[in-house]
Ligand SMILES: Cc1ncc(C[n+]2csc(CCOP(=O)(O)OP(=O)(O)O)c2C)c(N)n1
Ligand code: SF4
């Protein structure tokens with residue numbers, strides 16, 4: 251299926267990451283957004299509020315982020331593709347509903363333009379310190395997908411991808427921008443609508459009599475319905491059986507929670523999204539994502555100029571973590587260098603999957619600006635020693 | 636249903652057909668998920684009585700039930716969604732209204748009913764309630780007010796009257812409580828009524844009325860929780876609650892909501908207090924966009940198509 255041309259602003263544009271992300275939602279077919287203003291993310295919904303009345307859809311500014319993050323799920327069960335947008339404090343408020351989307355397998359997108367924290371922190375300045383929160387922030391065991399664009403172009407492209415993955419796996423997808431990527435302005439090319447692949451909702455073809463709301467298909471993902479079509483279905487945040495009925499049964503819990511985790515397995519391996527730069531001969535690999543990957547690029551060029559064979563593994567799908575790729579690299583490189591705009595989050599995943607087979611060097615930063623390339627360079631040179 | 640009938644309420648304790656658990660001949664069965672019975676509610680609980688009224692309202696409304704959705708929050712009342720044979724959503728604590736908002740806006744041909752408890756709708760969800768009323772969102776909110784947080788063991792909530800003993804107010808409640816009908820009116824609701832589980836016919840009729848009314852509608856139903864509230868306050872069982880409601884209720888349609896505050900054992904003013912026409916959210920949206928964008932405005936088509 252291709253994008254509905256109504257939402258696609260085909261052409262060459264000069265956009266910041268937030269605006270490009272908004273165009274991505276429209277191209278992906280999102281026709282419902284609910285939000286609550288918060289810097290540095292608001293531009294995404296401001297643009298949506300401006301664009302959507304001529305495309306045909308709804309933007310509603312809700313009373314808080316709890317409301318926004320559940321309104322989108324109401325919209326999804328009504329049949330919409332929907333998303334919300336926020337940053338740090340708002341992302342914290344949305345956690346309960348990320349869990350609700352996970353257990354009810356509601357496909358939806360949460361855009362988080364990360365700023366410095368904790369709490370109100372640095373409202374206008376960048377960080378990448380919500381990476382663990384994106385994965386673990388809601389209570390209980392569950393799985394999500396998180397994507398990290400590093401340019402306005404990718405804000406567009408990956409937002410479309412994010413919506414598609416949400417539909418395919420029926421999970422909440424986090425778009426983990428950072429303030430720099432959200433606010434940097436670059437060329438963004440939006441293709442013709444027939445060049446944009448769209449994953450349709452997995453609407454069931456079964457009759458109401460045969461259909462079971464949470465009966466998994468071969469890929470462990472159940473098909474979906476929308477309200478008003480005569481299925482008389484029940485959705486609950488309680489542990490539920492295949493009919494969607496609450497169950498306090500230990501086996502039901504086990505089956506449900508494991509399936510929600512297992513359905514994303516293909517994504518941690520073969521289907522992980524990443525970019526490999528100069529890895530063929532690399533002895534030191536900089537693992538980075540988002541804005542930091544662009545600083546890392548400069549640092550690896552400087553390292554190469556000094557004779558150190560440095561490369562970049564850029565994480566694009568941060569969750570599920572691309573563990574297979576790190577495992578493979580760990581067997582053939584000397585060291586990983588992991589710069590992040592936090593005091594060390596994804597580095598733990600790198601360490602875990604390296605399992606001692608290569609050095610892992612964290613290059614932390616508390617946020618508020620990006621790393622200086624020299625700081626990353628220094629870590630690369632040390633690692634190569 | 637005639638007005639005269641409204642003045643002679645039926646007592647569910649005396650009329651077995653009003654008990655949703657009665658038997659296979661029960662006329663409300665088609666409106667319930669019988670494969671989920673027995674329900675979790677205690678004997679003498681008023682929630683089942685309200686569900687019975689709701690089933691009767693659905694029946695007499697003649698609405699296409701495939702186009703009616705029910706949304707609940709969390710609590711004993713929150714379980715209603717799971718028993719209704721409709722598209723039903725058991726959401727998170729306090730958030731039924733914003734969920735319903737998204738559902739309604741994405742699929743406007745649905746009639747969306749929010750069915751939840753006093754704690755859910757007015758403590759944790761209180762902010763959503765006033766904003767949905769302000770927007771005149773086209774949803775129907777039914778609040779089963781048992782004056783307590785029942786599901787968690789009978790703690791004090793925002794509707795618990797002063798002097799009541801609760802699990803978290805062992806020496807008596809001293810905080811003032813909300814007057815829910817006044818709050819609803821002040822926030823902008825198009826329709827506001829209050830009944831008790833003694834007033835089953837009036838309640839069913841109010842429910843039917845809101846199913847045909849545009850805009851944000853609110854019905855408060857006082858409902859006994861014998862297990863926690865009644866027992867702790869030495870107010871007897873479910874039947875005693877009916878006697879109490881019968882004794883202290885005054886039907887005063889059109890009463891000023893400011894004069895309808897509840898106390899522990901004083902008068903309960905019941906009736907329809909507000910029934911007014913205000914443009915609802917969608918109407919206002921369409922108006923504004925048409926006025927400013929003219930031909931360029933594309934009427935919202937929010938649902939996505941199949942592959
Ligand atoms: C976020 C959150 N906080 C607390 C709870 C625990 N909790 C469940 S039901 C409930 C109160 C319900 O009271 P009410 O809405 O009046 O419903 P009732 O049980 O009285 O029908 C609470 C506090 C919860 N489920 N979620
Ligand atoms: S605890 Fe109270 S409100 Fe809950 S089911 Fe029992 S009687 Fe009803």
Ligand SMILES: [Mg+2]
Pocket residue numbers: 710752753754779780781782783784785
């Ligand atoms: Mg209650």
